[in-house]
Amino acid sequence: MLRAAAEEFGAVPATPDRHDPDVLPHQPSMRALGLLARALTAVRVGDPGVARPLLVDALELADRHGFVHLAVQALALRAVAAAAEGDADQVRRVGEVALARAERSGLRHSSWAAAAAAVLSHAALLRAEPRDAMRLAEAGLAGLDHPGRGPAELRFGLAVLRAGADVDGAGEARGDRARGLDRLQHARAELGDEPVDPHVVALAALLEHRAALDLGHPTAARSVHGWLVQRVGETAESALLRAWTDLAAGREDRARAAAHRALVECGAPLLDVTEVEAWLVEATLAAEAGERAAAREALERALGLAEPLRALRPFAGAGPEVRRLLVQLHGGPGAAGSFAGAALAVSATTGSPAAALSERERAVLALLPSLLSLEEIGADLSVSVNTVKTHVRSIYGKLGVSSRRTAVLAGYERGLISSGPALTLRG
16 A cells, blocks of 8 residues: 555655665655655555665654654554565564554555554454454544545555455454455445555455355356456466465366466465465365375465464365365464464364355355265256365365365354254275
């Protein structure tokens, strides 16, 4: 949401590598503004490390001279810069200070407070804390709740984060994905042709595509994939969406090739979490293929990339293969308090309400209590056994289980299977 922040300043002066305190204005307010503008330029051109000392100086000047508005701006931009660096702890610390300062200073209804709320909301979503993500996104939107206030990009980003929190279960009914998907689609429609930072586009696309696949709407998933490519071209994110689509359809070889493109061939991703997600796809496929060493390596790479981001969310939706790997590698008593232990705990809560199963998945689930083999279920539904296996894998992932028996038990518990005791199962 950097373009949104930029509109607070208008024209941005010289590039940050030419920063020289001696050429900045000596008047304190103008000097602080110059530091902020140069810091903003540094973040926008992908060098947030350069922004850090500029923002420290700007905040010191603002506090010394009582420039309340400039202090809030400096704090909010420090949170944005920390997000660009992938420093989740700094995002949380500085972002919360920025919001508290804005509240005390009567600046809650400002684009800068909304920008701080946005980066905090995104960080909460990554931590798999959807209620906090929802609260912060709604606070940011409320701060822009005036005619013409706030850039369209910032409104869009906050609306996307609110919808993502809905998908992840911020409401009373845990995991209202259908409502979240509807909100994501509505946000895109309202945005129209407005220019948006590529990072925000990528975030919106990943959230909407995953929700559409989980709800069994491949056409909706293809639509948002096309929107992403139209907006930002072929990126690691578009390759990841292809991998998710192919994985959901049971096209393992194609999914693996797409995950490889996301990790190796597409260059740096727009979002840090994209690499985490791609390695989890690789871990899932390697585990299913019986490649245990490759599966373990892929999982450890995902954990290593996710930890500094505090990105637990990918593990919550990764499915039973990843959960089994986490149990095997990090399920011992020593995992308590570790990031891997937190990822395992989050993966254990995976599970969606009834709406998350597609009609065909419900039909397959209804036949799982029987003594029918998967081949016989396929014949009964007039589909191939590979299609049945794909549906079963999706059912397991959505219910957070790892076997036919536990899928049946979860189905009865959640009212997804009509009635009657579960029959003895084969295998």
